[in-house]
Amino acid sequence: MEIKSAVFIKGSPTINGVFEDGLPHVAFIGRSNVGKSSTINALTKVKGLAKTSGSPGATKHLNMFLVNNKFYIVDLPGYGFVKGGSGRRDTLHDLIEDYLAYSYEGKQTIVLIIDAKVGPSNDDLDILEMLKGHGKNFIVAVNKIDRLKNAELKKQLTNIQSLLGGTKILPYSALKKSKIAELLKEITA
Template structure:
């Protein structure tokens, strides 16, 4: 089905499992560590500057946020992990919330989008998230953000390191992306629309 990502609206923020949305619409779950530019990637996809909150300090997404796309699907913004300077109890709350989302909502997730930083080797937390997506059985797209920060000669080795660390096969999808410049946006949008058709 066609999907207009420019028609996006915030619907709900879930701080606990009882607030999860289950209405049968496809869900694209976006995950990534706190300083990876997840909100910026989302904002680039929907053509808005401030749909998803972009904080000066990482870790501002503390709930699971649902954005309705074209009345046909949800873009689900999961809490960032691994970097934010917050209390241990708050980090544990995020982890429990995420874990419950993956356990209960596995059949609702149409596609998982894991956002990593192209400049760095994926972290242990990235590997955990990657594993969670794999366990749900849903298709996963790995988005290597911050492409604009690398020289052209650095891109291929950086992508190879990500493939190696996450043990991606030729069937897995890895998109070099720049939330800043828009590189990779069209390919990611096309894949999400295709996932809805499937």
């Protein structure tokens, strides 16, 4: 599928504002700064569509984008980062957990993004268990492969794969736009 249009629809601080009209959802989840918003911009080829930042905590709401008038991309805040104390973090966690716990009437695909260099954090592994527990349709993508040299990357991908067991991983780079077409194919399959 080629992305021909991608527009921002709405942002919401709570799950109550989620837009549900039966069109499929593809939601991005992962640590703060792992590149969720950058991935959305790379996939849609719309620079600045989703707000990105060099410092964690760029995405504060659940943001929805309508793609090709066919499905929604959902950008969520990250986890694993405390800004201004625990209150902020708890609020973010609520939004992520609420999104994972709610059962959407349409098709829902969750893309869990892991940092190639850092590997899966305990939070990532917890989220993975939640995805399985809720019976979600999910994909695990490994971003920032450009940060590792070939041999190191190979080793790290093997390491990540063993930590995740049988779950398939999709390595890519939002920055260098490598393997973005493969990722798009998976999320729209």
